[in-house]
Amino acid sequence: MSESSSSSDLHLTDFPDRFSPMLVKELRQGMRTHLFTIAFILLQAFMVLCVLIGAAAPGDASAVSVFFWFFVVVTLLIVMPIRGFGALNSEIQLNTMDLIQLTRLGAWRVTFGKWAALVAQTLLLVCGILPYVVMRYFFGGIDLFHELLRLFWVLIVSMLFTAVTVGFSAFRSVLLRATVAVVLLILTSGASELGRELTTFASGKTAGQIALGVAAALLSAGYLTWFMLDLGASRIAPEADNHATRKRLAALGFGIVVLLLPLVGLEVGACLLIAGIVWMLVSLDALTERPTLLPSLLRPFVSRWYLRPFSLLLLPGWPSGLFFYLLCVLVFAGALQLHTGFGGLTLRETQVVVSGASLVLFPLIFLHLFFRRVTEPASLFGIYLLIQVCAGVVGFFLMIMAEETGVGDVAYLFAPLPSTALFAAAQSNEEAAHVYAVGALGLCAVLITIVRGMPWYRDVFRVMAALKSSNPR
Amino acid sequence: MNETPQDVPQPDSGPESASHAAESSEASAPPVVPAIEVRDLHRHFGPLKAVDGVSFSVEPGQVVGFVGANGAGKTTTMRIIATLDYPNRGLVKVCGIDVVQYPALVRGRIGWMPDSFGTYDNMTVVEYLDFFARALGFRGEERADRVRDVMDFTDLTPLADRLINKLSKGMGQRLCLGRALIHDPDVLILDEPAAGLDPKARVELKNLIRILADDGKTVFISSHILSELGEMCDSLLFINQGRVIHHGSAESLKHTTSGSMLVDVQTAGDPEKIGEWAEMAPHVTLKEMRKRGARIEIDSIEPEVIAGVLRRMINDGIPVTEFHREERKLEDAFIEILGEMEAGVLGER
Numbered sequence: 001m002s003e004s005s006s007s008s009d010l011h012l013t014d015f016p017d018r019f020s021p022m023l024v025k026e027l028r029q030g031m032r033t034h035l036f037t038i039a040f041i042l043l044q045a046f047m048v049l050c051v052l053i054g055a056a057a058p059g060d061a062s063a064v065s066v067f068f069w070f071f072v073v074v075t076l077l078i079v080m081p082i083r084g085f086g087a088l089n090s091e092i093q094l095n096t097m098d099l100i101q102l103t104r105l106g107a108w109r110v111t112f113g114k115w116a117a118l119v120a121q122t123l124l125l126v127c128g129i130l131p132y133v134v135m136r137y138f139f140g141g142i143d144l145f146h147e148l149l150r151l152f153w154v155l156i157v158s159m160l161f162t163a164v165t166v167g168f169s170a171f172r173s174v175l176l177r178a179t180v181a182v183v184l185l186i187l188t189s190g191a192s193e194l195g196r197e198l199t200t201f202a203s204g205k206t207a208g209q210i211a212l213g214v215a216a217a218l219l220s221a222g223y224l225t226w227f228m229l230d231l232g233a234s235r236i237a238p239e240a241d242n243h244a245t246r247k248r249l250a251a252l253g254f255g256i257v258v259l260l261l262p263l264v265g266l267e268v269g270a271c272l273l274i275a276g277i278v279w280m281l282v283s284l285d286a287l288t289e290r291p292t293l294l295p296s297l298l299r300p301f302v303s304r305w306y307l308r309p310f311s312l313l314l315l316p317g318w319p320s321g322l323f324f325y326l327l328c329v330l331v332f333a334g335a336l337q338l339h340t341g342f343g344g345l346t347l348r349e350t351q352v353v354v355s356g357a358s359l360v361l362f363p364l365i366f367l368h369l370f371f372r373r374v375t376e377p378a379s380l381f382g383i384y385l386l387i388q389v390c391a392g393v394v395g396f397f398l399m400i401m402a403e404e405t406g407v408g409d410v411a412y413l414f415a416p417l418p419s420t421a422l423f424a425a426a427q428s429n430e431e432a433a434h435v436y437a438v439g440a441l442g443l444c445a446v447l448i449t450i451v452r453g454m455p456w457y458r459d460v461f462r463v464m465a466a467l468k469s470s471n472p473r
Numbered sequence: 474m475n476e477t478p479q480d481v482p483q484p485d486s487g488p489e490s491a492s493h494a495a496e497s498s499e500a501s502a503p504p505v506v507p508a509i510e511v512r513d514l515h516r517h518f519g520p521l522k523a524v525d526g527v528s529f530s531v532e533p534g535q536v537v538g539f540v541g542a543n544g545a546g547k548t549t550t551m552r553i554i555a556t557l558d559y560p561n562r563g564l565v566k567v568c569g570i571d572v573v574q575y576p577a578l579v580r581g582r583i584g585w586m587p588d589s590f591g592t593y594d595n596m597t598v599v600e601y602l603d604f605f606a607r608a609l610g611f612r613g614e615e616r617a618d619r620v621r622d623v624m625d626f627t628d629l630t631p632l633a634d635r636l637i638n639k640l641s642k643g644m645g646q647r648l649c650l651g652r653a654l655i656h657d658p659d660v661l662i663l664d665e666p667a668a669g670l671d672p673k674a675r676v677e678l679k680n681l682i683r684i685l686a687d688d689g690k691t692v693f694i695s696s697h698i699l700s701e702l703g704e705m706c707d708s709l710l711f712i713n714q715g716r717v718i719h720h721g722s723a724e725s726l727k728h729t730t731s732g733s734m735l736v737d738v739q740t741a742g743d744p745e746k747i748g749e750w751a752e753m754a755p756h757v758t759l760k761e762m763r764k765r766g767a768r769i770e771i772d773s774i775e776p777e778v779i780a781g782v783l784r785r786m787i788n789d790g791i792p793v794t795e796f797h798r799e800e801r802k803l804e805d806a807f808i809e810i811l812g813e814m815e816a817g818v819l820g821e822r
Contacts, residue, residue, distance in 0.1 A: 012600075012616070012617055012620065017616070021604055021608040022608075024607060025593075025596070025600070028595070028596060028600055029594065029595045030595075032595035095587065095589060096593070098555075098557050099585070099587070099590065099652065101557065102555065102556070102557070102583075102585055103580075103605060103609050104609060104610050105608045238557075239559060240559070240576070294559065296574075
C-alpha cells in the first residue's frame with residue numbers, strides 16, 4: 001500500500017463511512033438522474049410563480065393555495081414515489097443482485113437504503129419548498145402552522161407511497177406495478193380530503209386524544225412503511241433468509257395493539273379497519289409465498305418443544321400462511337366480541353366479518369386449482385391480486401347497479417362472491433343466506449389449500465424429526 | 474411442490490473443524506484442505522437435473538478450467554459454490570467451510586465474476602468499486618487503499634472518473650474482476666469471463682488471471698474457449714448433462730489418445746499420395762487431408778513403430794518434408810470424450 005494514499009484524491013469523501021453503502025450509491029446515482037433535476041427545477045419555477053401571483057394580490061391566498069398544493073402534491077406524492085418502481089427492479093434486471101448478495105448487505109439493508117435515498121431526495125425538495133411557504137405567509141392569507149402541518153403529513157404519505165413503490169419494485173410483473181400505480185394515483189386524488197380530515201381532526205378533542213390519534217397515525221404509517229419495504233426485501237432475499245416469521249409476528253403484534261386502542265378512547269371502527277387492512281395485507285403476502293423448507297429455517301423452531309407448533313404458523317410459505325391467516329381471523333372476531341361487550345354480533349357484523357375473511361381466501365381456490373404450475377411467488381402474488389381486483393370491480397358495479405335500479409336482487413345473484421357480500425353488508429343489505437354462501441366458499445378455499453399443502457406439512461415434520469435426531473436437546 | 478434442499482443436515486464442517494484440523498496437523502503431516510470440495514452434488518429444477526451427482530476437488534493455488542456445453546450444469550455448480558444457490562443434495566466446501574451452513578464465511582473467501590452483469594447508470598468506475606468496498610465492510614483509508622489497489626491491478630486508474638456504462642466490454646470485464654478482488658479472496662470463481670471479448674481484451678484478462686494464479690490464488694474458471702483454458706489451467710474438468718465426465722491436466726488430454734499418436738505429415742508433391750498411402754499402410758489411419766499433406770494417427774506410441782512408419786513412408790516414395798507429432802486439440806479431446814460417454818464406453822471417469 002502506498003503511504004501517501006488517501007481517499008480524497010479518489011473523490012471518495014463525499015459521504016461518510018457511517019452512511020449505509022446502498023444509501024451512498026443511490027444518492028450518488030439518484031441526484032444525477034434527469035428526473036430529479038427536472039423535478040427540482042420545475043418545482044422551484046412553480047413556487048416562484050406562486051409567490052409572484054401572491055405578491056400581486058396580497059391577502060387573497062385561496063387561488064394560489066390550490067396551485068401551490070397541486071404542484072407540491074404532484075411532486076411529492078406522484079413524481080418522487082413513482083421513481084421507487086425502478087429501485088429493486090433495476091438491480092434484478094441488471095443481474096446485480098447476486099453481486100450485492102455476496103457482500104455484507106442483506107436484502108433488508110438494500111431495500112431500506114434505496115428507500116432512504118429516495119426519501120432523502122424528497123426531503124431535499126421539501127427543504128426547497130419551505131422558503132416559499134414563509135414568503136406566502138409574508139404576503140398574508142395563510143395559516144403558517146396549518147400549512148407546515150399539511151406539508152408534514154404530505155411528506156409522511158410520500159414516504160409511505162415511496163415504500164409501497166420500492167416494495168413492489170421487487171415484482172417483475174409490469175401489470176402488477178401498473179395496478180399499484182393506479183391505486184396510488186386514486187389515493188393521491190383523495191389527498192385533499194385526507195388533508196381536510198387531518199386538519200379538522202383536532203377539533204372537539206382533548207389534547208390526550210389528539211396525541212394518541214397522531215401517534216396512532218404515525219405508528220400505522222411507520223408500520224406500513226416497514227411492511228412494504230420488507231415485502232420487497234423478502235422477494236429479493238435468498239431462500240435461507242426468513243422474513244416471513246418476523247413479518248407475521250410484527251403484523252400480529254401491531255394488529256393486537258391497534259385493536260386494544262379503543263380501550264383508551266380511540267374509535268372502535270377506525271381501529272378495526274386499520275387492524276383488518278394490516279392483517280389482510282400481510283395475509284395476502286403470506287398466502288402467496290413460496291413454500292421453502294431449508295433446515296436452517298426450521299432449526300429455531302426445533303430448539304424448544306413449545307416452539308414446534310408455531311412452525312406451522314410462521315415458516316415461509318403459503319401452507320403456513322393459511323394457518324396464520326385463520327389465527328388473525330380468530331383474533332379479529334375475538335376483538336369484535338370484546339368491543340361489543342360479548343353481546344354477540346348482529347347479522348350485518350357477521351356478514352362483514354365472514355365476507356371479509358372469505359374475501360382474502362377465495363382467490364386461493366383459483367390459485368390451487370387452475371394455477372398449480374405457477375411457483376414463482378411474484379406471479380402467484382400478481383394472479384392473486386388480479387383475481388381480487390376483478391372480483392372487487394364486479395362487486396362494486398353490481399352494487400352500483402342495485403342502488404341505481406333499486407333492484408337489490410341483482411347483487412344477490414352474485415352474493416357468494418365475497419366482495420359483493422361485503423358491499424351488500426356495507427349498504428345494509430345483509431342476509432343470513434349470504435353469510436352461509438360466502439362462509440362455504442371460504443371453507444372450500446381452506447380445505448383445498450390444506451389438501452395442496454399436505455406434502456409440505458409432511459416435509460416439515462420429516463425435516464424436524466431429522467433435525468431433532470441429529471441435535472437432540 | 475416445495476423444494477427441500479439439503480434434506481439431511483450436516484453438523485460437521487464448520488470453520489471450527491477447519492481450525493481443529495489445522496491444530497492437529499502440527500503433530501503429523503499437514504493435511505491439505507482443498508480450496509474447493511464438491512461431493513455428490515445434486516441440483517434439480519423440477520424434473521430437470523441441472524447437476525446430477527458432481528464430485529471433484531480443487532487444491533489451493535490451482536487454476537482449474539470448467540468445461541461443458543450450454544446447459545451442462547456449469548453455472549449452476551459455480552453458483553452453488555459461490556453460495557448463490559442451494560444444492561438439493563451433496564456437500565460443497567470452500568477452504569473447508571460448508572457453503573450451506575456458513576455462507577457468510579464462505580463469501581469472505583471467494584470472489585465471484587458472473588457470465589454477464591449489468592452496469593449501473595450515472596456511476597463512475599471509482600464509485601462502483603467504492604460501493605462494493607463499503608458493502609464489504611471496509612472503512613476510511615483502508616477502503617480507499619483497496620479501491621486504489623484493484624484499480625492499479627486492473628489498469629483502471631486512468632478511467633477512475635469515467636461512467637461505467639460508457640466502458641467497453643473489455644474494460645467492463647476488468648472492472649468486474651476488480652470488484653471480485655476488492656476483499657482479496659483466496660478463491661476466484663469466474664464464469665465465462667472471456668465471453669464476448671475481443672482478442673486484445675482476452676489476452677489482457679488471461680494475463681491478469683495468470684498473475685493471480687502466480688500470487689497463489691485458486692482460480693475456478695469456466696469458458697467455451699478450450700485453447701485458452703489449456704494455456705492457463707493446471708487441470709480441466711469436463712461436465713456434461715450435470716455429470717463430470719473427465720478431470721485431468723490439459724497436457725495429458727493433448728498427448729494421450731488411448732495409446733495412439735497424431736502426426737502432421739507435409740509433402741513436397743501431390744498431397745493425395747499421402748492420403749492413398751495412409752489407407753494402405755499398417756498402424757496408420759488417415760484423420761484429415763491438408764493443403765500440403767495430411768494428419769494421420771499412428772496406433773502406437775512405441776518409438777520403433779513410429780520410426781517404422783516414417784521409414785516405410787520414405788521407402789514407398791512419399792516426398793516427406795515434415796513429420797512431427799501433433800498435439801491433440803482440446804476441443805477434439807472434449808468431443809471425443811463426449812462421444813465415448815454417449816457410446817457408453819466411458820461411463821463416468
